[in-house]
Amino acid sequence: MLVVHSPASLLHDPSGYFRRGQTVEHPEQARRYSILRDAVAEAGHRLGEPRDHGLAPITAVHDAGYLDLLSTVWSRRAELPGIGEEILTGHFARPQMARRPEGLLGQLGYHMADTSTPVRARTWEAIYSSAQVALEGAACLLERRGVYALCRPPGHHAYADSAGGFCFLNNTAIAAQSLRSAMGGRVAILDIDVHHGNGTQGIFWSRPDVLTVSIHADPSNYFPFYAGYADETGGGEGRGFNRNLVLPEGSGDAPWLGAIRDAMGQIDGYGPAALVVALGFDASEHDPIGAFRVTTDGFSRAAEIVAGFRGPVLLVQEGGYLCEALPKNLVAFLAAFEG
Numbered sequence: 001m002l003v004v005h006s007p008a009s010l011l012h013d014p015s016g017y018f019r020r021g022q023t024v025e026h027p028e029q030a031r032r033y034s035i036l037r038d039a040v041a042e043a044g045h046r047l048g049e050p051r052d053h054g055l056a057p058i059t060a061v062h063d064a065g066y067l068d069l070l071s072t073v074w075s076r077r078a079e080l081p082g083i084g085e086e087i088l089t090g091h092f093a094r095p096q097m098a099r100r101p102e103g104l105l106g107q108l109g110y111h112m113a114d115t116s117t118p119v120r121a122r123t124w125e126a127i128y129s130s131a132q133v134a135l136e137g138a139a140c141l142l143e144r145r146g147v148y149a150l151c152r153p154p155g156h157h158a159y160a161d162s163a164g165g166f167c168f169l170n171n172t173a174i175a176a177q178s179l180r181s182a183m184g185g186r187v188a189i190l191d192i193d194v195h196h197g198n199g200t201q202g203i204f205w206s207r208p209d210v211l212t213v214s215i216h217a218d219p220s221n222y223f224p225f226y227a228g229y230a231d232e233t234g235g236g237e238g239r240g241f242n243r244n245l246v247l248p249e250g251s252g253d254a255p256w257l258g259a260i261r262d263a264m265g266q267i268d269g270y271g272p273a274a275l276v277v278a279l280g281f282d283a284s285e286h287d288p289i290g291a292f293r294v295t296t297d298g299f300s301r302a303a304e305i306v307a308g309f310r311g312p313v314l315l316v317q318e319g320g321y322l323c324e325a326l327p328k329n330l331v332a333f334l335a336a337f338e339g
């Protein structure tokens, strides 16, 4: 399998993370990149770095004001005297108070959902390169059956104009949009990260040309809380082209694989020219912030089901946090996908 990756992923390494009133180690560490890359290299996959596909395919998905903020936060740091190595706000816009202010702190809160996405000196380079990894994966998919894009930082919680849940640029959505343009036909997205792919759902909400299906833990008491319910099926022309398969916390291989079969049945019926899989490994039984009990064998079975798709499949790395099972689950998934 061709693996696309970028060492620029290492340029964003968040430290602390505000969780339930305490500061804990940030789960989305740069080491995730090295561990996943070393594991696929060891397993004999072919590795390559991305070309620069530029900003245009990112602008096709994200708002200009949001991209302008992300790319200039660090150069504007003089607006915040005494700032340390991370810039983060604790003020967030609400639906009833949603003016976009001039200042840096207020703009950050306007474009962020939570405190999990601090900006550091080289964060923009890291998130830009993560998007380029997804775009290179999409470009290489035109002549291949499968490509794995080792994106880090992840992307599926990022909306067109907001960061959140460790995500800044929605790599999965950027790749899907690029495939949509390059191939002409419709595109489907299957999100098997344990968290709802809320940003991806938001980006394609009103569009019938990109089917979005997410399998995740019940958001009534789990991140992202405010989206991901089964009755969210899309709006306007996109009505019927979003699907949320919600499973209870603690779900294991059987219900999870059942949901993946169900999702793939709907995706096959949709007849897409390509499939993008938002590939989180945080459904693992060993994940430190997960909510499911999926085994390594479960990830292999999932890959077999996904590999049954007729067309090309782009695998985009999403969540999945540091534990011994993380690299094993990736290697098992890729091996079973290739059959």
Ligand code: Q9C
Pocket (backbone or CB within 6 Å): 019, 116, 154, 155, 156, 157, 165, 166, 167, 193, 195, 223, 280, 282, 289, 318, 319, 320
């Ligand atoms: N109880 C991704 O997997 N909150 N993002 C976790 C832990 C945020 C996860 C709190 C989870 C975001 C890409």
Ligand code: ZN
Pocket (backbone or CB within 6 Å): 193, 194, 195, 280, 282, 318, 319, 320
């Ligand atoms: Zn996740």
